[in-house]
Amino acid sequence: xxxxxxxxxxxxxxxxxxxxxxxxxxxxxxxxxxxxxxxxxxxxxxxxxxxxxxxxxxxxxxxxxxxxxxxxxxxxxxxxxxxxxxxxxxxxxxxxxxxxxxxxxxxxxxxxxxxxxxxxxxxxxxxxxxxxxxxxxxxxxxxxxxxxxxxxxxxxxxxxxxxxxxxxxxxxxxxxxxxxxxxxxxxxxxxxxxxxxxxxxxxxxxxxxxxxxxxxxxxxxxxxxxxxxxxxxxxxxxxxxxxxxxxxxxxxxxxxxxxxxxxxxxxxxxxxxxxxxxxxxxxxxxxxxxxxxxxxxxxxxxxxxxxxxxxxxxxxxxxxxxxxxxxxxxxxxxxxxxxxxxxxxxxxx
Amino acid sequence: xxxxxxxxxxxxxxxxxxxxxxxxxxxxxxxxxxxxxxxxxxxxxxxxxxxxxxxxxxxxxxxxxxxxxxxxxxxxxxxxxxxxxxxxxxxxxxxxxxxxxxxxxxxxxxxxxxxxxxxxxxxxxxxxxxxxxxxxxxxxxxxxxxxxxxxxxxxxxxxxxxxxxxxxxxxxxxxxxxxxxxxxxxxxxxxxxxxxxxxxxxxxxxxxxxxxxxxxxxxxxxxxxxxxxxxxxxxxxxxxxxxxxxxxxxxxxxxxxxxxxxxxxxxxxxxxxxxxxxxxxxxxxxxxxxxxxxxxxxxxxxxxxxxxxxxxxxxxxxxxxxxxxxxxxxxxxxxxxxxxxxxxxxxxxxxxxxxxxxxxxxxxxxxxxxxxxxxxxxxxxxxxxxxxxxxxxxxxxxxxxxxxxxxxxxxxxxxxxxxxxxxxxxxxxxxxxxxxxxxxxxxxxxxxxxxxxxxxxxxxxxxxxxxxxxxxxxxxxxxxxxxxxxxxxxxxxxxxxxxxxxxxxxxxxxxxxxxxxxxxxxxxxxxxxxxxxxxxxxxxxxxxxxxxxxxxx
Numbered sequence: 001x002x003x004x005x006x007x008x009x010x011x012x013x014x015x016x017x018x019x020x021x022x023x024x025x026x027x028x029x030x031x032x033x034x035x036x037x038x039x040x041x042x043x044x045x046x047x048x049x050x051x052x053x054x055x056x057x058x059x060x061x062x063x064x065x066x067x068x069x070x071x072x073x074x075x076x077x078x079x080x081x082x083x084x085x086x087x088x089x090x091x092x093x094x095x096x097x098x099x100x101x102x103x104x105x106x107x108x109x110x111x112x113x114x115x116x117x118x119x120x121x122x123x124x125x126x127x128x129x130x131x132x133x134x135x136x137x138x139x140x141x142x143x144x145x146x147x148x149x150x151x152x153x154x155x156x157x158x159x160x161x162x163x164x165x166x167x168x169x170x171x172x173x174x175x176x177x178x179x180x181x182x183x184x185x186x187x188x189x190x191x192x193x194x195x196x197x198x199x200x201x202x203x204x205x206x207x208x209x210x211x212x213x214x215x216x217x218x219x220x221x222x223x224x225x226x227x228x229x230x231x232x233x234x235x236x237x238x239x240x241x242x243x244x245x246x247x248x249x250x251x252x253x254x255x256x257x258x259x260x261x262x263x264x265x266x267x268x269x270x271x272x273x274x275x276x277x278x279x280x281x282x283x284x285x286x287x288x289x290x291x292x293x294x295x296x297x298x299x300x301x302x303x304x305x306x307x308x309x310x311x312x313x314x315x316x317x318x319x320x321x322x323x324x325x326x327x328x329x330x331x332x333x334x335x336x337x338x339x340x341x342x343x344x345x346x347x348x349x
Numbered sequence: 350x351x352x353x354x355x356x357x358x359x360x361x362x363x364x365x366x367x368x369x370x371x372x373x374x375x376x377x378x379x380x381x382x383x384x385x386x387x388x389x390x391x392x393x394x395x396x397x398x399x400x401x402x403x404x405x406x407x408x409x410x411x412x413x414x415x416x417x418x419x420x421x422x423x424x425x426x427x428x429x430x431x432x433x434x435x436x437x438x439x440x441x442x443x444x445x446x447x448x449x450x451x452x453x454x455x456x457x458x459x460x461x462x463x464x465x466x467x468x469x470x471x472x473x474x475x476x477x478x479x480x481x482x483x484x485x486x487x488x489x490x491x492x493x494x495x496x497x498x499x500x501x502x503x504x505x506x507x508x509x510x511x512x513x514x515x516x517x518x519x520x521x522x523x524x525x526x527x528x529x530x531x532x533x534x535x536x537x538x539x540x541x542x543x544x545x546x547x548x549x550x551x552x553x554x555x556x557x558x559x560x561x562x563x564x565x566x567x568x569x570x571x572x573x574x575x576x577x578x579x580x581x582x583x584x585x586x587x588x589x590x591x592x593x594x595x596x597x598x599x600x601x602x603x604x605x606x607x608x609x610x611x612x613x614x615x616x617x618x619x620x621x622x623x624x625x626x627x628x629x630x631x632x633x634x635x636x637x638x639x640x641x642x643x644x645x646x647x648x649x650x651x652x653x654x655x656x657x658x659x660x661x662x663x664x665x666x667x668x669x670x671x672x673x674x675x676x677x678x679x680x681x682x683x684x685x686x687x688x689x690x691x692x693x694x695x696x697x698x699x700x701x702x703x704x705x706x707x708x709x710x711x712x713x714x715x716x717x718x719x720x721x722x723x724x725x726x727x728x729x730x731x732x733x734x735x736x737x738x739x740x741x742x743x744x745x746x747x748x749x750x751x752x753x754x755x756x757x758x759x760x761x762x763x764x765x766x767x768x769x770x771x772x773x774x775x776x777x778x779x780x781x782x783x784x785x786x787x788x789x790x791x792x793x794x795x796x797x798x799x800x801x802x803x804x805x806x807x808x809x810x811x812x813x814x815x816x817x818x819x820x821x822x823x824x825x826x827x828x829x830x831x832x833x834x835x836x837x838x839x840x841x842x843x844x845x846x847x848x849x850x851x852x853x854x855x856x857x858x859x860x861x862x863x864x865x866x867x868x869x870x871x872x873x874x875x876x877x878x879x880x881x882x883x884x885x886x887x888x889x890x891x892x893x894x895x896x897x898x899x900x901x902x
Contacts, residue, residue: 002673002674002753002755002765003668003677003695003700004361004672004673004752004756005701006758006759006761013759014707014759014760014761015708015710015712017759018710018712018759069705069707073707113708114708114710115709115711116708228713228717280711282711282713282726282727284713284717326724330724330743331716331722331724333721333722334355334356334581334591334594334747335581335593335594335595335747336593336594336744
């Protein structure tokens with residue numbers, strides 16, 4: 001029975017502290033996205049955060065649990081921020097609301113609230129939106145300067161009116177680099193594809209810089225010991241390994257490892273999504289397998305599946321494996337012989 | 350020699366400077382001492398004085414009861430004023446006259462004499478568990494011990510009793526170590542000490558050259574990391590040996606003692622002084638002159654803390670032991686015992702109550718600090734769900750209750766408390782099962798005995814009958830199939846014989862594993878098997894007789 005409580009001696013942060021640090025660490029990524037894709041991004045994040053707090057308060061009240069501690073732990077806010085940051089800038093308000101409700105109410109609270117959800121709430125929301133509203137979820141406009149007021153107006157229009165002015169749809173629907181590469185067609189070689197300048201100027205560098213901004217936030221989290229290195233390293237490692245294998249086997253059809261690393265949600269997912277402790281494996285060996293599994297699934301879905309990016313699905317699929325990972329990666333306790341196989345619990349969770 | 354790593358561990362604030370800045374002092378003699386009969390692991394001692402008896406310091410006042418127990422001696426001279434079920438109270442006469450035993454030279458005295466002295470001095474481990482020292486010293490009888498580890502790590506925050514012991518009596522502690530090493534047959538002595546005690550380390554370094562005989566002494570300064578003072582972790586760190594799960598350090602050829610115990614052992618042997626006083630750290634923000642003191646056993650905590658300037662207004666709680674593994678005192682009217690190494694009079698700001706618990710977010714912080722490499726978070730889950738079988742599979746009983754997991758938990762879950770409760774629940778269940786098993790086995794024994802008596806009675810009657818009716822030959826109507834009967838009886842007899850053999854083997858193996866234990870239940874099972882065998886033999890003999898009589902008309 002420790003009478004030295006972590007909170008008082010300042011040795012370890014509280015749960016709320018952890019959550020808030022993750023929120024703080026999203027700022028560089030959100031700032032970079034706002035810079036390249038307009039105010040729609042930040043308004044997504046703010047709206048999603050607001051909705052998440054509202055949804056949490058509502059459902060916790062319905063569940064007859066104390067509301068204040070649930071809001072105070074900032075976990076709902078974090079879910080909202082992460083979901084908001086994953087949405088295209090022109091997302092209408094109701095899209096955000098539906099996603100947040102699925103994340104906070106269904107994926108988290110209906111499973112028992114903080115600590116009990118088997119699936120990553122933000123990714124449940126995202127996956128639901130992606131399969132339900134594919135048109136809206138692919139509205140990634142080409143990067144434009146912040147001053148472009150058309151974009152600003154359209155974003156606000158979407159947020160307030162809830163639909164998009166029909167004439168602007170074309171202007172908004174640009175392809176992400178992953179999208180473009182996926183749909184380049186079998187006959188087109190990668191070199192020809194890139195030579196044809198398939199994307200508006202600056203698109204690739206914009207996505208790269210956003211990815212690097214997420215990386216900065218992620219490294220801050222590791223440096224502050226808010227997250228452990230195991231999952232990001234394992235996920236990025238397995239992704240890079242697979243990407244390198246594919247690329248080495250046929251560089252004319254597969255994208256380079258660097259392309260996979262710096263586009264899409266790879267770095268955001270590795271540091272901010274896959275590391276959600278509640279839905280991840282717990283033992284260090286389990287975390288390595290979990291992260292590597294996500295990385296492999298992302299590469300497989302990106303390369304052979306129907307979706308250009310796959311972080312959400314990969315994370316959800318690996319969430320499914322967590323109970324099994326937890327059972328089979330129990331570390332060998334001190335004082336147990338190396339040779340004695342460590343029995344896993346006979347009955348599953 | 351390099352130091353090896355044990356996994357996990359934490360770096361809590363040390364707060365040792367509060368009590369290690371002043372010299373070791375002697376607390377004033379108490380006017381009254383209350384000596385609990387159970388200050389050690391095992392059975393409580395049995396009083397052997399009466400109310401009104403006058404005693405001297407060191408007079409035996411309670412005799413150890415059974416193997417795992419320790420004798421108790423008066424810690425002041427005076428009059429016994431009260432004997433309750435749990436404690437003996439002595440009013441001091443202020444003369445402090447001693448009753449000591451003759452001095453022994455540990456280098457030449459017979460081991461049996463030395464063991465007897467440790468026993469009659471009521472010596473127990475002064476570190477925490479209070480295990481009787483004479484039993485620990487006897488371990489050499491059935492284990493080969495090569496190394497004595499002196500546990501001077503003192504990793505808990507606040508406590509500096511071992512630190513001050515080593516600074517004040519380095520040579521005596523080393524001599525005590527040599528004495529114990531000789532008793533257990535260790536050729537090497539390793540002192541494990543954390544690097545936050547530079548003065549104790551230099552004192553030891555000065556004393557070491559003169560103390561290298563007969564066993565070689567090695568000083569190992571290790572990194573300050575909680576819980577390096579836990580036996581298993583220290584042995585791992587200084588020797589790279591893994592004490593097996595459920596085993597003892599003796600299983601890997603080591604014995605672990607803390608410096609205070611070694612000093613007390615030397616005092617018992619060389620000076621003939623039983624264990625009547627010890628060094629205690631009195632510290633915390635709520636006392637004005639913290640420090641380390643020689644304190645007579647049985648002195649009340651209230652009088653001690655008042656003696657070091659207790660500020661009652663600021664006192665929030667008093668903790669016995671360290672802040673990680675110690676326990677808060679319910680009342681200050683509690684005596685110092687053989688295992689009291691530290692009293693912390695803490696203010697509210699110093700050691701405030703735990704914040705409200707929030708749900709576990711499976712962050713894994715607990716797992717990364719667990720020195721036993723368990724999964725504290727999963728244990729927590731299963732402990733709350735009372736899933737005891739899974740708890741045992743996850744090695745709940747390997748938990749050393751160090752509190753590192755609770756310390757880092759961002760959700761402020763009192764993990765160790767959960768584990769203690771679960772352990773207690775499982776132990777109770779085991780005791781219940783053992784009890785019902787034993788009852789069942791006793792019942793089976795009774796059935797077997799009755800059956801055997803019945804069989805023998807039958808055999809006697811048959812024999813009588815055969816004798817009286819010897820001439821008549823046609824009595825075998827009731828034995829229509831004697832061959833089949835004989836054969837099945839022979840099989841039954843062989844099976845019963847095998848069962849006896851098996852029961853003997855199980856008992857022998859159990860006794861070999863744990864020679865000090867009683868095995869009533871196994872003995873009963875053996876007796877049952879023996880009864881069954883006798884019954885089978887009687888029946889067989891009976892049937893044979895019949896068959897013979899039938900065959901020889």
